[in-house]
Amino acid sequence: MRILLVGAGLSCAVIGRRLAEAGHDCRIIDSRPHIAGNCHTERDGETGVQMHVYGPHIFHTDDAEVWDYVNGFAEFLPYQNRVKSTTQGAVYSLPINLLTINQFFGKTMRPDEARDFIAAQADLTIEDPQNFEEQALRLVGRDLYEAFFKGYTEKQWGCSPTELPASILKRLPVRFNYDDNYFFHRFQGMPKDGYTQMIAAILDHPRITVELETPYAPDMADAADHVFWSGPLDGYFGYELGRLGYRTLDFERFTHDGDYQGCAVMNYGDREVPYTRITEHKHFSPWETHQGSVCYREYSRAAQPEDTPYYPIRLVEEKALLEDYIAAAEAVEGVTFVGRLGTYRYLDMDVTIREALDTAATVLRCIDEGRPVPAFVVSPR
Known part of the structure; x- marks a missing residue:
């Protein structure tokens, strides 16, 4: 054929x-x-x-x-993808793990203590989360939600987290150990x-x-x-x-002599920072050595007809x-x-x-x- x-x-x-x-x-x-x-x-x-x-x-x-x-x-x-997040004047590791929790709250909890602590932070009055915000509040409570999810999500999707389905957040794990590997799959490379x-x-x-x-x-x-x-x-x-809705990304490229941020991906959780993250591409190939560095600031917005579509809404x-x-x-x-x-x-x-x-x-x-x-x-x- x-x-x-x-x-x-x-x-x-x-x-x-x-x-x-x-x-x-x-x-x-x-x-x-x-x-x-x-x-x-x-x-x-x-x-x-x-x-x-x-x-x-x-x-x-x-x-x-x-x-x-x-x-x-x-x-x-x-x-292995090891993401960091700058929020509220400090740098943390993602996904939320035991180090993130201890650092954010200024504590030295063991796994079982942290699990109980986060359970106390969570809003368990929300029995059946209907949107992203309710799911986050039930999962981790208001403090972690506002630091790591609220502003980032508003920038990424261009709308209030109350307008997004709860299912989006169900993909994001919370770990009560020090594992900061963003993915949990057995094959990664x-x-x-x-x-x-x-x-x-x-x-x-x-x-x-x-x-x-x-x-x-x-x-x-x-x-x-x-x-x-x-x-x-x-x-x-x-x-x-009619047109199906997409989010698109704008990339602001810049170079740096040396190591700009020390990691491949740095998220920015604060709403007042206009970009969602900075990626430093030489860190995606850690087996290579480069003095110079290339970074992208990523800005998310609604896709227009001439744009490259990235995320279906x-x-x-x-x-x-x-x-x-x-x-x-x-x-x-x-x-x-x-x-x-x-x-x-x-x-x-x-x-x-x-x-x-x-x-x-x-x-x-x-x-x-x-x-x-x-x-x-x-x-x-």
């Missing part, structure tokens, strides 16, 4: 590779001048630092098959030569052709037996029903519009919507790869059995 895949990021690269290995001809197009989508990495010409151009991407997973898959295309070196080199290796197959700076045009589908769309779901339909209004676009997509033949943008969901890299592998397997079964390929292998709902 002749397959057209729109987008040269993780989703289409993995799907295209599997289909190419099965004997199908895959044409991958991307409107950008590079492959790898938002996990694109490149060397900074001034300092030699490996840059995460669209913000940091840290690989972590419990999925052994996905871990083996990425290690088949790149050498991964150990990396970074590709030694960057994500772009990894995806280039995935795309290196004689049945795959890649065309960059090539926007999708509807007549391209006429030459294909099936299309995979990893662009914005609403964008496929020309936004005819998925509040009430967007979910209603999403249902309309799902119905429109399911009425289209010969197109499968994939990935973060195509299914309007926030996805970590390992989940993106997992879903791409599963999508490719489903598609190959459909081809073998003569069944139509579904619009969504993974539901956006």
Whole structure:
């Protein structure tokens, strides 16, 4: 079959590779001048630092098959994300752990003492948290909430935490030991030569052709037996029903001679600091040595039509519009919507790869059995 895949990021690269290995001809197009989508990495010409151009991407997973898959295309070196936060005039470690609690409250508690102390801080009158703020108050109490979550969340999402679902905060752990590894997955690391080199290796197959700076045009589908769309779901339909909401990021790049902040990620919890965090990119490759340093200040805001979409908002209004676009997509033949943008969901890299592998397997079964390929292998709902 002749397959057209729109987008040269993780989703289409993995799907295209599997289909190419099965004997199908895959044409991958991307409107950008590079492959790898938002996990694109490149060397900074001034300092030699490996840059995460669209913000940091840290690989972590419990999925052994996905871990083996990425290690088949790149050498991964150990990396653990150890985030710090500057708030109320001091620096703390995240996620909230025993060191954070003891330092913040000026105590020397043991784990069981800290657990009881935080339980006393928590607002247990909130029996069924209905929003982010209520979930935080029930989980850690007002002091920790206002120091680490309230201002940061207002900046990140551009709205009051009372407007956000409680489920967002359920992903953030509180630890009653001194473990400051941000993630708890058993496989964690970074590709030694960057994500772009990894995806280039995935795309290196004689049945795959890649065309960059090539926007999708509807007549391209006429030459294909099936299309995979990893662009914005609403964008496929020309936004005819309205635009789904996204947050985007602005990056303020600056350089420093030496070590600017001593860590890869420094959050800023105070509302009056306009940026959410500063990332120092040489620390994402701790096996390298660089005198110069490149940092990004990150500012979050509502995405405009010309912006790169990062985080789907998925509040009430967007979910209603999403249902309309799902119905429109399911009425289209010969197109499968994939990935973060195509299914309007926030996805970590390992989940993106997992879903791409599963999508490719489903598609190959459909081809073998003569069944139509579904619009969504993974539901956006």
